[in-house]
Amino acid sequence: MQLRLPTSVSEARECLAEGAIPVGGATLVWAAWQRDGFPEQAVSLRKVPEATAVGGGVLGGAVLLGQVDDRVPQVLRHAAKGVGTGAVRRAATVGGNLAGSSLRDLLPAAMVLDARADVLTADGVYEVELAEVVAKSPVLLALRWREPVAGVYAKVPDPAGGEVPSIVAAALDTEGVLRVAVREGYAVSGGSAGADGGGLEELFAGELSGVSEAGRELVREQVSRVRGE
Numbered sequence: 001m002q003l004r005l006p007t008s009v010s011e012a013r014e015c016l017a018e019g020a021i022p023v024g025g026a027t028l029v030w031a032a033w034q035r036d037g038f039p040e041q042a043v044s045l046r047k048v049p050e051a052t053a054v055g056g057g058v059l060g061g062a063v064l065l066g067q068v069d070d071r072v073p074q075v076l077r078h079a080a081k082g083v084g085t086g087a088v089r090r091a092a093t094v095g096g097n098l099a100g101s102s103l104r105d106l107l108p109a110a111m112v113l114d115a116r117a118d119v120l121t122a123d124g125v126y127e128v129e130l131a132e133v134v135a136k137s138p139v140l141l142a143l144r145w146r147e148p149v150a151g152v153y154a155k156v157p158d159p160a161g162g163e164v165p166s167i168v169a170a171a172l173d174t175e176g177v178l179r180v181a182v183r184e185g186y187a188v189s190g191g192s193a194g195a196d197g198g199g200l201e202e203l204f205a206g207e208l209s210g211v212s213e214a215g216r217e218l219v220r221e222q223v224s225r226v227r228g229e
Ligand SMILES: Cc1cc2nc3c(=O)[nH]c(=O)nc-3n(C[C@H](O)[C@H](O)[C@H](O)COP(=O)(O)OP(=O)(O)OC[C@H]3O[C@@H](n4cnc5c(N)ncnc54)[C@H](O)[C@@H]3O)c2cc1C
Pocket: 021, 022, 023, 024, 025, 026, 027, 028, 029, 030, 045, 061, 062, 082, 083, 084, 085, 088, 091, 092, 093, 094, 095, 096, 097, 098, 099, 100, 101, 103, 104, 105, 106, 137, 138, 139, 140, 141
């Protein structure tokens, strides 16, 4: 396998056009490649400046989870810190987590920041919604968001005893909008409400209607925290 290390977006586009498969830290793909065979060429974005940016409302897709620090909002930092083990976080990338894994601990945090994604194709760079990242696993160049006023994140064992920990993230934006996202099992749901103290029960009746009673309790706790109550 040839590992290609482009140093610009245009070189990375060429790699994709020539059929190179995106790779982050290979924490997930390595075992599959050993089992099923290695691709002829893979492309890592770790030398592309846009993919390694951290801070100022941007997090590059090639940034290692262990490098996600206080240059990004606490809610996202907390999410990255909670992924796997230290060894995983030293190798795994933001793009591998959001676009290439099934757990995607970063997703609820990105949702409450109302983040958008810059994705890379052989034809160019496009801004898409997170839903498209989840649905189509495009090559993630970077996440972008506007700084929130406050954000909180909790990852706890599934109260129903399932293998996948539950996650609740919440953030308040500068316009007073409260965003909440919940992962139960592999299902992630999210919605927004006014920050005037209302709206949560409406969310439970609407976008968060699938969330369990235990999940709702966790949401209420986190929403109180983010509102500073
Ligand atoms: C022991 C262990 C524990 C884990 N625990 C957790 C956990 O608690 N929570 C959690 O969320 N995850 C967990 N994971 C999964 C972890 O998040 C992934 O291993 C990691 O995010 C994959 O990142 P990577 O950079 O190594 O991806 P790779 O293994 O390199 O690639 C994985 C997939 O992503 C694609 N990909 C890579 N980079 C990009 C990109 N920029 N854009 C689009 N696609 C890309 C690849 O083509 C491939 O299909 C765990 C993994 C391990 C091994």
